[in-house]
Amino acid sequence: MHRATWATAFGLVAGLAILSCGSDDSSTPTATGGAAGSAGATGGGSGASGKGGAAGNGGATGGSGGTAGTAGTGAGGNGGATGGSAGTSGTGGTAGTGGIGGSGGGPPSTDCALPEVRCVDDTPGATQEYSTIQAAADATKAGDSVVVWEGTYAGFQVDASGAQGQPIYFYATGGSVLINQPASTGDGIRLQNVSHVVIDGFHVQGVPERCIAARGATPDTPMVGIVVRRNLCEQAGVEGFYLSEISSSLVEGNEVASTGLSGDARSHCVYLANAGSDNTTLRNNVLHGCKNAESNGIHFNGDLSVGGDGIISGLVVEGNRIYDTGQNGLNMDGVQDSLVQNNIIFGNARNAMRAYAIDGAQGPKNLHVVSNTLVALTSGWGVKFSEDLGGHVVFNNILLGADGAISMDASPGFQSDYNVVTDQLSGDGENNILPLAGWQALGFDAHSLVSAEAALFVAPGSDYKLKAGAPAIDKGTPSFGGQQAPTVDFFGTARPQGAAFDIGAHEL
Numbered sequence: 460m461h462r463a464t465w466a467t468a469f470g471l472v473a474g475l476a477i478l479s480c481g482s483d484d485s486s487t488p489t490a491t492g493g494a495a496g497s498a499g500a501t502g503g504g505s506g507a508s509g510k511g512g513a514a515g516n517g518g519a520t521g522g523s524g525g526t527a528g529t530a531g532t533g534a535g536g537n538g539g540a541t542g543g544s545a546g547t548s549g550t551g552g553t554a555g556t557g558g559i560g561g562s563g564g565g566p567p568s569t570d571c572a573l574p575e576v577r578c579v580d581d582t583p584g585a586t587q588e589y590s591t592i593q594a595a596a597d598a599t600k601a602g603d604s605v606v607v608w609e610g611t612y613a614g615f616q617v618d619a620s621g622a623q624g625q626p627i628y629f630y631a632t633g634g635s636v637l638i639n640q641p642a643s644t645g646d647g648i649r650l651q652n653v654s655h656v657v658i659d660g661f662h663v664q665g666v667p668e669r670c671i672a673a674r675g676a677t678p679d680t681p682m683v684g685i686v687v688r689r690n691l692c693e694q695a696g697v698e699g700f701y702l703s704e705i706s707s708s709l710v711e712g713n714e715v716a717s718t719g720l721s722g723d724a725r726s727h728c729v730y731l732a733n734a735g736s737d738n739t740t741l742r743n744n745v746l747h748g749c750k751n752a753e754s755n756g757i758h759f760n761g762d763l764s765v766g767g768d769g770i771i772s773g774l775v776v777e778g779n780r781i782y783d784t785g786q787n788g789l790n791m792d793g794v795q796d797s798l799v800q801n802n803i804i805f806g807n808a809r810n811a812m813r814a815y816a817i818d819g820a821q822g823p824k825n826l827h828v829v830s831n832t833l834v835a836l837t838s839g840w841g842v843k844f845s846e847d848l849g850g851h852v853v854f855n856n857i858l859l860g861a862d863g864a865i866s867m868d869a870s871p872g873f874q875s876d877y878n879v880v881t882d883q884l885s886g887d888g889e890n891n892i893l894p895l896a897g898w899q900a901l902g903f904d905a906h907s908l909v910s911a912e913a914a915l916f917v918a919p920g921s922d923y924k925l926k927a928g929a930p931a932i933d934k935g936t937p938s939f940g941g942q943q944a945p946t947v948d949f950f951g952t953a954r955p956q957g958a959a960f961d962i963g964a965h966e967l
């Protein structure tokens with residue numbers, strides 16, 4: 460069951476890659492010239508041709524990495540952030556080093572004969588250079604890959620950093636590398652104040668602490684360049700992932716299910732912690748079954764008491780599917796200047812999206828909430844703001860809630876339109892609940908409309924694609940309030956289809 464869902468997440472990533480063309484098709488030619496980087500099948504960049512230089516990088520989405528020079532020392536390009544494949548090492552001369560694989564890729568090479576590839580297998584043979592992942596991790600330096608072959612392993616801690624363009628890449632081959640015994644910390648995988656480390660493809664199950672924890676940095680000197688990709692986390696003792704002070708990092712294509720076996724009420728699927736965790740992207744994750752009482756799909760905590768500016772900013776939260784948690788889908792304490800788009804959130808105990816300040820230095824400000832399907836029909840609101848500093852832009856969303864669609868206090872500069880809503884909204888901290896007509900009289904949501912689950916979705920409760928004839932179809936807008944709508948939907952389908960942009964995370 461979980462495996463099947465995980466596979467769906469992979470499909471999603473691949474789909475996005477196919478259709479997200481051209482958002483960053485830059486290349487990195489050098490004066491001496493490398494072998495041409497291969498452009499991605501769609502949207503990747505290409506490098507310069509020649510000998511020995513660096514190959515091009517794939518595009519931000521969908522690119523393939525370049526091929527290193529055949530007789531040079533050039534590095535292979537980086538795969539696209541999603542969907543790209545890693546660069547190919549050069550042959551002859553000094554071998555080039557492949558780049559970071561995108562979601563469709565992996566490490567530069569899995570060839571155990573290469574000195575920078577450290578192969579781990581629990582079974583003796585050609586792929587067993589190390590029998591534990593920890594032993595390989597302890598030997599790594601920047602640019603190394605730890606390639607783990609199918610088997611069952613104890614967890615590990617990473618104490619060595621990669622470098623910009625030379626990450627340490629931990630890669631689980633074949634989809635059945637199981638970590639079911641903890642590292643010494645009790646976590647499955649611990650990143651201890653390191654940067655430029657990739658964790659790709661591990662299945663972590665039943666560890667007493669977190670499946671993956673990154674900690675030990677400070678808000679003023681956070682970890683950078685952490686990539687947590689395509690992992691499956693089940694039955695963690697506490698949170699699924701606890702990621703503290705990770706900046707300019709990427710959490711994508713993971714599935715987290717069934718956290719909190721220790722009984723801790725705050726056993727979030729994913730916890731992005733503390734004020735150094737700026738400019739990080741969380742996308743295409745499937746998060747569910749984190750059901751303890753105060754557990755959220757993703758808990759963001761800009762905690763002033765821990766130091767720094769007390770705010771998490773510059774986030775991109777997109778393409779996530781979050782359901783069946785004990786509290787809110789997105790729970791954002793002290794988050795500002797961030798984009799939330801193309802998420803499908805439903806069936807949680809409380810609000811689909813909640814932005815506020817308790818631990819954060821300030822409340823929400825300048826959140827752009829676009830093209831999401833946010834359904835909170837157990838209790839709560841589609842989206843709720845408090846301790847609010849305003850500047851939010853909210854459009855093209857389906858916002859359904861047992862209490863209503865949007866709840867806020869007076870929110871300076873608030874802009875919302877082109878939403879499908881429950882016919883209950885509040886602009887004064889829920890002292891007054893207004894129907895859409897009354898809300899429109901305040902100057903909001905002139906083009907929005909009221910609807911309900913049964914009229915909108917293929918199968919409320921499980922399948923939140925739009926059904927034929929749904930009133931959300933072709934009722935959206937390409938941009939609003941200075942923010943563009945996403946050019947693909949949750950499934951990677953280009954927007955718009957048909958006559959116009961649709962409202963919600965799905966485009967028909």
Ligand SMILES: [Ca+2]
Pocket residue numbers: 734735736737767768769770771772
């Ligand atoms: Ca910050």
Ligand SMILES: [Ca+2]
Pocket residue numbers: 932933955956957958959960961966967
């Ligand atoms: Ca359409």
